[in-house]
Amino acid sequence: MTVPGFASPVVAQVTAIEASLLAFVVLTALATAFARDVLAAVIVFGAYSLGMAALYTFYRAPDVALTEAAISAGVTTVLLLLTLAKTTRLDHDAVFESVNLPAAGAAGLLFAGLLLTMGDIPAIGSPDAPVWSNPDVSQWYLSESYAQTHVENTVMAVLAAFRGFDTFGEAVVVFAGGIAALIVLHREVFA
């Protein structure tokens, strides 16, 4: 579980923050799933995104962390709250939802099956990981993106130049999402 750029004596510290962040994320995810009150679930989901942003940051994916921050803190909570304001919310005494045992068993089996595949996944930051050591994809982008696009941020170079047509499709999907919301809500105007 070492991270590139860190020597072996820091493994303990790296594991400490990884473990605490992962525990935070898993706990918030479970609380979101089991919360009886929908508003509480929305609030705890905001806390979940906070942990995920810190985790992405630690794994040196600042673009993903920034997206998580902007979308979750700024947009998702607000939109979910607006949706809740338009629906009826029942008052509950219990904090947690009662667990449906067959469904939990099925989900647990699926989880265990997925966990079996974890042994074949290379360690995080391993220099032998195919996603890193592949000379045709990752290394090629890392070495060629500045030479070909003159942009320091490799993520943006890949997004806007190397797979620009895909990004165009994504932007059109966002646009179509707005139109779909108009249709679903029977509106002709946004504002």
Place this chain on the structure above:
Amino acid sequence: MSDAVDDTDMADTATDTRPDDPSDASGGASSDDQGDTESDLPPHRAVSRSRRLDSEERQGTPYTESQVIMPTVKVVTPFAFTYGLFITFHGSGSPGGGFQGGAIMAAVVFMIAFAFGIESTRDWLANTVVVALAVGGALAFAGIGLVPVALGGAFLQYDLLPIPILDPVKYGMEGVEIVGIAPIVSGVLMGLFFLLASGFDSDGSGFGSGSLDEDGSIDESEPIDEGSSLEEDAADAGGDR
């Protein structure tokens, strides 16, 4: 929440709105307000205040302008908007880009809406602006992609862009991020926000039936008010249970 508070609030708002226009019960109010939005210049002040009171009369709670939220939003909003612009414009050199910056700029609008009321913000930020952002962004992205095609290259082949002096590859990508993705994302997110705030149009007069006038937006305002009042009544009844 208690009944006594509700009653006094209802009385207050009733005395406030009653002298304004006595024929307030049905859809007359919305048409009045529509006329005001066209004539009076600061619509987020006078007009929507009266419309606010009208909607509060239905809900039984006045729109309380928080002494904490409003000044804080006034201070925070310019910085947050500038930061969204920075994330958008500086996406080539630091983490970020059009998507993140557009989301932050839309969140600024959410902030303003929470501080000054969603209806006021809806009046301030016209539907034309939201639609122009989304559509303009999509068209700009497609345009930047199609210019090299017209010059005999491939779609989004930046080095064929006719940009003088500057580096066409870098500034073509910046253009895609700044005038393409960021307006689409911020426009669509603002639109989703206003759509969800107004809710489902339960009258079913969404398409076609409400367009007897030549201007769809003015004609559409009355069914929106009706629909939201119905839904708020239903929500109120649900909350009292």
Place this chain on the structure above:
Amino acid sequence: MSVVDAALAAGYTVGDFLLLAAAGFTVLAIGMLYRAVKGPTMQDRVLAVNVLGTNTVVILAILSAALSEPTFLDIALVYALLNFLMAIAISKFTVERGGVL
């Protein structure tokens, strides 16, 4: 001081201590999560999520220093600016079930 000196001599860097501090803040966040989940009233949850947001800003800033990546501070700034929005959205929603939104 002697402990720090010994640790530095043993090959640890300042970044390691910062990472350890970030881990400590994350443990604090887990403790605060109890109030966000259990919190008898919604006001408790609003306060808890606000504290969690501030805590996350601190964690992100420490991570930025520990990993010596100054651009990671952008993420902390975004949270610092937008955490406020989450708090006011939830607190205004709790007043009369979003009737004043």
